[in-house]
Each structure stands twice: as C-alpha cells, then as structure tokens.
Amino acid sequence: MPPTDGDLARRIALLEDRAELHELVAVYGRLIDDRDVEGIGAIYTADAVFDSTAGPVSGRDAVLDYYRGQLDRYGMTYHYPHSHTVEFTGPDTATGVVSAHAELAIGDTPFVVALRYLDSYRREDGRWKFHERRAQQLYAAPLSELSTVLQTTLRKRWPGTEPAPADLPEPLPSWQAYAASRGSAG
Incomplete structure (x- = not known):
C-alpha cells in the first residue's frame, strides 16, 4: 500500500531534518578550522554542554x-567527519554518533586524533543545533608515532602529559564481551 500524503510529508520532513543534521556536523569542522567562534556559538543551543579532554562545560558562553x-x-587544524548516524527522539530532538579525525599543529608537531562524537541535537529557533557534544578519543598522538600508537591501549599522547588509555574502544561492553569470548584482554 503506497504512503498517504500525511505519511509522505512526514517522511520528507525526516529526510530534510536528517540532511540538516548532517550539514550541521560538516559545518562544525569548517567553523573550528576557520576560527569562526561566532559561527561556533550559532550552532550550539543556549544551554549547550561540551565534554572533551578538560571535562564537561555547560552553557554556550x-x-x-x-x-x-x-x-x-x-x-592550523583540519577536522573532518566520516560517518554520522542519527536517531530521532522527538519532533525537535535527536541523538547522533559521528566518527571523525582531526589533524592539528601543536607547536612544530603535526598531531592526529581519531574520535567519536556522541551528540544530542535540539531544534532551537527553527534550526537544528548541538545541545550536547561529547568527544571520545580512540587515539591522539604526534603523527610520527602513528605507526606504533595503535599497538597499545595508551593511545592518548597529548603534549606535556603521560600517555593515557584511550576512551574507546576497550571500555565498550561489546568490545569487552568479544575479548572475553576470545580469551583475550582486548
């Protein structure tokens, strides 16, 4: 049975919302790389939360x-998203997972980060925005260490700090269950 006009309109609206959310994620990287702080502020809700290496901060300011x-x-930085999944939790709310990389220059050192953003989106003033964004690192290391960093769990190697365990994937229940079923620690 073909969809009714109401079903079709709802499906088109969901596709438009999904496209806007994908664009939001793409625009985020460009704004960061362009150092457009005003633009970054425009893509976060007023009560936004961002959680990364320094812990969570709340409120757009x-x-x-x-x-x-x-x-x-x-x-110079270069942020680029790879995959992006979206789940709608209400007419004006959604969650998403973004796999991404970032290339950074820290002093004279080229640096690379693989991360996963766990996002919560909310429509505010007619536009989709980030309500919560949590960055989890699979690795963060000087580019010169990339060939060896994946061989250890101590994959967070930020300048001035001791190597630390990565946020992902080892703590994931699926990772742990798989490792247990194979008789390995990870």
Whole structure:
C-alpha cells in the first residue's frame, strides 16, 4: 500500500531534518578550522554542554571559552567527519554518533586524533543545533608515532602529559564481551 500524503510529508520532513543534521556536523569542522567562534556559538543551543579532554562545560558562553582556549593552543587544524548516524527522539530532538579525525599543529608537531562524537541535537529557533557534544578519543598522538600508537591501549599522547588509555574502544561492553569470548584482554 503506497504512503498517504500525511505519511509522505512526514517522511520528507525526516529526510530534510536528517540532511540538516548532517550539514550541521560538516559545518562544525569548517567553523573550528576557520576560527569562526561566532559561527561556533550559532550552532550550539543556549544551554549547550561540551565534554572533551578538560571535562564537561555547560552553557554556550562556557563552551565558547573552552574552544577559544583550545584554539589558542593549536596552529592550523583540519577536522573532518566520516560517518554520522542519527536517531530521532522527538519532533525537535535527536541523538547522533559521528566518527571523525582531526589533524592539528601543536607547536612544530603535526598531531592526529581519531574520535567519536556522541551528540544530542535540539531544534532551537527553527534550526537544528548541538545541545550536547561529547568527544571520545580512540587515539591522539604526534603523527610520527602513528605507526606504533595503535599497538597499545595508551593511545592518548597529548603534549606535556603521560600517555593515557584511550576512551574507546576497550571500555565498550561489546568490545569487552568479544575479548572475553576470545580469551583475550582486548
């Protein structure tokens, strides 16, 4: 049975929302790389939460202060999303998972980060925005260490800190169950 006009309109609206969310994720990287802090503020809700290496910060102003501090540490950056899944949780809310990479210049050192963003989106003022964004790192290392960093669980190697365990994938229940079924630690 073909969809009714109401079903078709609902399906088209969901496709439009999904496209806008994919564009939001793509625009995020460009705004970060272009150092467009005003633009970054426009894609977060007023009560936004961002959680990364320094812990969570709440409120758009605090989120922007976090970004300014981080961007002051880096030279050129290049953020690029790979895959992006979206699940709608209401007419104006959704969650998403974004797999991504970032290339950074920290002083004279080229640096690479593989990460997964766990997102919560909300429509505010007629536009989809980030309500919560949590960055989890699979690895973060100087580019010169990339050939060896994947061979260890200590894959977070930020300058001035001791190597630390990566956020993913080892803590995931699916990873742990698989490792247990194979008789390995990971």
